Amino acid sequence: MQYLVNVIDSRSESGTAEEAVAIDAFNEKLQAGGHWVFAAGLADPTTSTLVDGRGAEPVFSDGPFVEAKEWAAGFWIIEAPDLDVALKLMAEGSRACNRRLEVRPVLSPPA
């Protein structure tokens, strides 16, 4: 299955060079093990824009959609056979990026 892994942060663009090196090494390990699907860092939540296309005319407004003390500063999507494998991998990921993580299953496509 696939898991979305959110990187939890409370400070804007607070990553350090050491963290970046450790994350690169961790990503290489994910790729080597066949767990890598995608990963990216995210700009600060204050830069986000809300889109509501449900009405006749789309409405655009200043984000974020929830004001929170903590937010996702980046994410991985990983492939793992089960949660135990995902948790074990992401314990290393958490150490590498020096942040807490949230591991959340991606819904499998309807059969």
Added chain:
Amino acid sequence: MIDARDVLTRAHREEWARVVATVAKRFGNLDTAEDAAAEAFATAAEHWPSDGIPPNPGAWLTTTATRKAIDRIRRESTRDARHREAQLVYDTEAEALGVINDDRLRLFFICCHPALGIEARVALTLRMVGGLSVPEIARAFLVQETTMGARITRAKAKIAAAGIPYRVPAADDVQRRVSGVLAVLYLIMNEGYLASGPDTAPVRDDLTGEAIRLTRLLHELLPEDGEVTGMLALMLLTDARRVARVSSAGELVPLADQDRGQWSAAQISEGHALVRERLASGMAPGRYQLLAAINAVHTDGDAPDWAQIVALYDQLVELDSSPIVRLNRAIAVGERDGLDVGLAQIDTLNDKLQQYHPYHAARADFLRRMGRAPASRAAYEAAIGLAGNTAEVAFLTRRRDEVGE
């Protein structure tokens, strides 16, 4: 003549976990396993009294549950996709070395998985491994049946959706995961032994009995695990004193004042044997083994050997230097070296244990025995205000009143 109901009650106690575990493995779904096991026992209740008891009740129940599960899956075949989505991840590859390959062990690990909330772990363990009904578990934890039912349903849904595997953990994880299972069992024991709430019986022997039964099963599955052995010994040595611990007037009786004739000799001798077994292993004891050893000293001879208890607490502090462990060590030091020495150590924990009633109760007791009535009275007041167990409140209140101004 053998009463079919007795056999059924016994089979429920002894076979429930195995039936659930076997069906869960075959069909990859806890929900299916739980329902099929419940249906199999209901069928047994219907047929055994008239048709007679099958020669092997356990095998009969497993076979019947398996048929029930197949029926259910056929009925629900339209919901095939949903069912497939809820498949447990079951690993048939080599299991961790030295770990028994038993489906009931997998059941323990999945129910006590750290990704589940602690309340869900407790409820799921009592339901899936213990075989308690949802109403029984709800009553045990003083919540509405619907609330408890929803808690168990949510936990099962998370297991399926998040891909929590039905597996004995890898060798490098197994110790940590066994600790997690033990923490859940200890919580059940303590909820029974230190029942809280104004309308609750002071000791809930339904829960202590269940905690011991589950720990006994875990010990059967992992006989070489020192901490599991230690936990079983700790529970037995604690439960052995259950009857003596509350007076006929519903008041807590402290260890030193208990009628030792009321202690369960069988539980004490089994607990002591388990502690001796761990000592003989020559391996460094973990937390629960040390707590068991402390309880063994408390239940050995006519009066506890405080020097030995302090020595055991010294080892425990090495593993766990939490303020609560240090409080218990300070109390033992006071008994060994003098009340003033103990009180001085207890007082150093003031900042950390302000909200912990045993801290105030220990101070109150030491101050009372030192003849410092006003300070003792104030400490009793603080302990009474924080204590939740009815028998303990009754005991503390009487002591406070005896101390005087």
